Amino acid sequence: WGADSVYFLVGGLGVVGLTMLLMVKNRTVHRSDKSKSAWKDIKGGLNFVKSDPVIRVLMSLNLLALFAGFIMPLIPVYAEDVFDVGGEGFGLMMAAFGIGGALGTIVLIVSGDKLNKGLLMIGTGVLFGVFMVVFAFSRDYYLSLFLLGLMGATGLAYVITISVLVQSHTPDGMRGRVMSLFGVSMQLFSLGFLFSGVIAQATSNELALVIGGVGVAVPPLLAYAISAELRRVS
Template sequence: MRALLKQTDFLFFWTARFVATLAVQIQAVTIGWQVYTLARETGHDEGQGAFLLGMVGLAQFIPLFFLALTAGETADRHDRKAIMTAAIGVDILCAGGLGLLAWSGHTALWPIFAIAVLFGAGRAFLSPASSAMGPMLVPRPLLPRAIAWNSLSWQSASIIGPALGGLLCAISPAVAFGASAGLFLLGGLCLLGIRQSTKPAVQPGSRWTLIKEGLVYTWRNKIVFGSISLDLFAVLLGGATALLPVFARDVLHVGAEGFGVLRAAPAVGATLVAVVLASQQIRRRAGLLMFGAVAVFGAATVVFGLSQWMWLSVAALAVLGGADMVSVYIRQTLVQLVTPDPMRGRVAAVSGLFISASNELGEFESGVAARFLGPVGAAVFGGVGALVVTGAWAKMFPELRKADRLE
C-alpha cells in the first residue's frame, strides 16, 4: 500500500476516475428517473415506461458499437491523457445540456435520447484510454494492487453517486445534472496534474491493421476472450439494475429516495469486497472463483426479482454487487496481466465494447423483457439466464476455469 501511495501520477489518475465515476453515476440515476417519470406523466403505462427506459441504454450503446474499435486504436497511437481529457469535456457538455432541458421543464424525450447518443460517443473513447493508461503509471509488481484500488475507487463512487443522485432528483433533476457537470470538470483538472508521459510507443501499420491485430489477439487468447464474453452474456441477461426505477416506483413503492438506496446497494456490497481484495489478494484458483461469483450474481438477481420487501431487495442487490466485484477484479487482472502494453488500448476497446454491450444493451434487453414479462418476470428471467451462461462458459473455456494465480 505504501509503495502505491508514492506513485503521485497514479493518485491523480485515481482521483480523476473517482470524481468522474461519481458524476457518471449521478447522471445515470437522474436520466433513468427523468425518462421513466416523464413517460409515466405523459400517459405511458408501466410496460411502455420500462421499454423507454431500456431505449436510453440502446441510445448509448449504438455509438459505442461503431466507435469502440477506432477508439482502441486511437488509445494505442495517441496520448492517452489527452484522449481522456477530451472525452470528459464531451461529458461536461452532455451534463450541461441535460441540466438545461430539466431546468426549462422540457417534457419531450427525444432530446434526452440525442444527448445519450453523444454521451455514448464520449464514453467510447474514455474507456479504452482510461484502461490503458492506468497500468502505465505504476510498476508492474504493483499492477494487481493498483487494479484493486481502481475498482475500489469506482465502487466507492458507485455508492455515493446513486444515493446522492436520488436525493438530488428529489430536489430537482436540473440540480443533479449541474452537480454531475461540476464533478466532470474536477476530474478533468485532476488529469492535468499527471506529469508522466502517457503516450504509448507508436505501432507500425495502418489503422485497420492495428485494429485487426487487436481483434485477432483477443480471439486467440482464450483467457481474454472467455473473461470478457462471460461478463457480456451474464450481465446482459442479469442486468436487473436497469429496471430499478420501475421497481422503486411501481413494485416496491419507495419513490426517488428509495430508488437512490436501491441504486447504491450493489455498490455497497462491491465496495466491502473491494476493500478485502485491496488488502488480501486472491492467491489460488482465480478462474473457479470467478465462475462461482458469476453464479452468485445470477442467484441474487433472481432473489431481487421475486422480493416484495425493501430490506430483502437491498440485501439481494448488495450480494449481487459483491459477487460482481469478485468477477470484475479477477477478469480485469487476468486481462491486464496477459496483454502487452502496446496492445492494451485495442484489447481494452474490445473489452469495453463487450462491457458496454452487457450494460447499455443489457438495459435495452431488460426494458424489452419487462415490456412482455413485466419487471419481476424480466429480472427472474435474467438471473436464470446468467446461471445458464455460467455453466456453459465453464465447459467451453477450460483454460479460464483452470486459471490459478493472479501474478
C-alpha cells in the first residue's frame, strides 16, 4: 500500500484518540493559587524532589533510563546489516517491541497491588538490561524478535513502576508539579539514541548495547541496596 498509507493510518488514529479525550467528562477540582507564577511552581517541585530521598532516587532512575534508548537506533542497523531482512523484517522487529510493551502493561494492570513494587522495579530493570546484552550478540532473527518482545514488556513495566512509586509517595498538593518534572525527564530518553549512535560509530554496535544494558540494569540494584527509604516505601 506504500509508505504514505502508514502516515494516513497514524493520523487517523490520532484523530480517534483526540475524539476519545474530548468525550471525557470534566469534574470540579481544587485549583491552586493563581497568583503563583509558573516559575515558583517549578521551583517548588524541584525543591520537593531534592528534599525527599525517595523521590530523588526514583527521579534519578528515571533519568538514567535513557540508557534503555540505546536499543532503538540500532534496531534498523541489525535488521539491515546483521539479519538482512529489509523493511518488512524491521517492521516486525519494531512490532515485537511494541507488542511486548502492551502485554507487559496488561500484566501490570491485572496484577494490581499484588506485586512488590520495589522488587518489580529491580527485576524489570535488570531483565531489560540482560535482554539488551543478549540481543547485542544474537545472530538469530527469531531469537532477536523474542528478545525485543521481552525488552518491550520489561522496559514498559520498569518505567510504569517507577511512575507509580513516584505518584504514590508524592503528596496531593505537589503531585502535579512532580509528575510534570517526571514527564520532562522522560523526554531525555531520546538522548540515548544520540549516545548509542555515537558509541556504535566509534566502537561497535555490540559495545553500545552492552553499555546501554549495564546502564539500565545496575542503577536500580544500587538504589534498592543503598536507599533504606526506598525499600520501606516499596
